[in-house]
Amino acid sequence: MSPDxxxxxxxxxxxxxxxxxxxxxxAQRRQAITALYAFCREVDDxxxxxxxxxxxxxxxxxxxxxxxxxxxxxxSHPVTQSLATARQRFALPVEELxxxxxxxxxxxxxxxxxxxxxxxxxxxxxxxxxxLLAAEIFGYSERHTLKxxxxxxxxxxxxxxxxxxxxxxxxxxxxxxLEELARFGVSEHDxxxxxxxxxFVALMRFQAxxxxxxxxxxxxxxxxxxxxxxxxxxxMAAIYQSLLDEIEKDDFLVLDRRTSLTPPRKLWLxxxxxxxx
Numbered sequence: 001m002s003p004d005x006x007x008x009x010x011x012x013x014x015x016x017x018x019x020x021x022x023x024x025x026x027a028q029r030r031q032a033i034t035a036l037y038a039f040c041r042e043v044d045d046x047x048x049x050x051x052x053x054x055x056x057x058x059x060x061x062x063x064x065x066x067x068x069x070x071x072x073x074x075x076s077h078p079v080t081q082s083l084a085t086a087r088q089r090f091a092l093p094v095e096e097l098x099x100x101x102x103x104x105x106x107x108x109x110x111x112x113x114x115x116x117x118x119x120x121x122x123x124x125x126x127x128x129x130x131x132l133l134a135a136e137i138f139g140y141s142e143r144h145t146l147k148x149x150x151x152x153x154x155x156x157x158x159x160x161x162x163x164x165x166x167x168x169x170x171x172x173x174x175x176x177x178l179e180e181l182a183r184f185g186v187s188e189h190d191x192x193x194x195x196x197x198x199x200f201v202a203l204m205r206f207q208a209x210x211x212x213x214x215x216x217x218x219x220x221x222x223x224x225x226x227x228x229x230x231x232x233x234x235x236m237a238a239i240y241q242s243l244l245d246e247i248e249k250d251d252f253l254v255l256d257r258r259t260s261l262t263p264p265r266k267l268w269l270x271x272x273x274x275x276x277x
Contacts, residue, residue, distance in 0.1 A: 001078070002078075003035075003078035003079070003081035003082040003085075004031055004034070004035070004082050004085075006038070006078035006079065006082070007034045007035045007037075007038035007078065007079055007082045008034055008038075010037075010038040010041055010042070010079070011034050011037050011038050011041070014037075014041055016037070017236070017239045017240065017243070017260075017261065017266055018037065018236050019037075020235070020239070020266050020267065020270050021232040021233070021235040021236050021239075021270060022034060022037075022232065024231065024232055024235065024270070024274055025138070025232055028089055029137050029138065029139070029232075031082070031085065031086060032085075032086035032089060032090055032092075032137045033134060033137050033138075033232070034082075035079065035082035035083045035085070035086045036083070036086065036092070036130070036133055036134065036137065038079045038082070039079050039080070039083055039097065039100070040100060040130060042063070042077075042079055043060065043063055043100060043101050043104045044104060046059045046060055046063070046104065047060075047104045047107045047108060048171070053108050056108055057105075057108060060101050060104060060105055060108075063101055064098060064101055066080050067080065067094055067097050067098055067101075068094070070083065070084055070087055070094050070097075071094060083097070086137070090136050090137050091136065092133055092136055092137070093133075096129045096132055096133055097133070099124075099125050099129045100125065100126070100129055100130060102125050103122060103124075103125030103126035103127075103129075104126070106121075106122050106125065106126075107173065110122075111172055111173045111174065112173075112174055112178055112188075113174075113175060113176075113177050113178065114177065114178050114179060115177050115178075115179050116177045116180070116210075118177070119175060119177055120154075122175070123153075123154050123157040123158065124150075124154070126157055127153040127154060127156050127157035127160075128150045128151075128153040128154050128157075129150075129153070130153050131149040131150050131151075131152050131153025131154075131156075131233075132146055132149055132150055132153070134149060134153075134232075134233060135148075135149035135230065135233070138229055138230050138231075138232055138233060139226075139229040139230075140226045140229055140230065141223075141225055141226055141229070142223040142225060142226055144221060144222075144223050145221075145222060145223055145226045145229075145230065147221045148218050148219070148221035148222040148223075148226075148230070149218075149230070149233065151214055151217050151218040151221055152214075152215070152218040152233055152236075152237060154214050155211055155214035155215045155218055155237070155240070156236070156237075156240055158207065158210060158211035158214060159211050159240050159243065159244050161175045161176065161207070162204060162207050162208060162211065162244065162247060162252075162254065163243065163247060163254060163258060163259060164254070164258070165191065165204075165254045165255060166194055166254055166255040166256055166257070166258075167258060169191050169192050169194070169255070172192075174188060174191050174192075176191070176203065176207065180203065180206065180207075181203065184199050184200075184202050184203035184206070185199040186199050186200050186203050191255070194255035194256045195255070196252075196253065196255055196256075200252070200255075201251055201252050204247075204248075204252035204254070205248070205252070208244055208247070208248055208252075211244060212241075212244070215237060215240075215241055218237070219237075227277055228277060231273065231274055231277045234273050234277055235269070235270045235273045235274060237273075238269045238270070238272070238273040239261065239266050239269050239270070242261060242265070242269055243259065243260070243261055246259050246261065247259045
């Protein structure tokens, strides 16, 4: 199996809503974003699947060293081999790829966040940087587009946090800021034991409002001249915003289940966004 085929298989296996948007790109851009996504999946899986933190740390260190081979070395993993091709075409900074690993490292070191300010660093590393890298792949003519891409990445991460509250809790993690739990009268015990309540719904409405504010800010930051180049990201946003709407419509039943959109609906949103942008 070729490195690109490995990345495609890794991306498809994730079942992510993002994959659909990749189909609208040119071959070279599709190869690059698929390699980037496969890399994100690889390092995320290290944290989620390794029960021994020491082994997970060792694996993340291995990935850091593997990224070092992108500057004149010989990558040994199919994902980094595919990333090497993408980097040649789109000048993807190794420093930003390394920051993604830093975000995964935070999951080993920290399972609670006292405030939203504290959470922002995690969101930047786990998703904001991915947005910046994606913008390089999609293409842009104005530097201001990078602000849009970073803010959109944060919006995606905030949506993921809302969707995955229960799943994360079963891994012992709570990303919702503790000071906000206290403000709405929700305890860590409530989250860890999947206790759905009116205070929890109020807390989640607050989280959804913040996520929507990030989407709105991102769209305001995107220069009109780069809207067509960034259509793949706008497709992702349309799908994720609809997902957020569904979660809210279901009264934020996220503690014991995971909300998703049907493939036909995601395709409709993708086509609608592509032709209206």
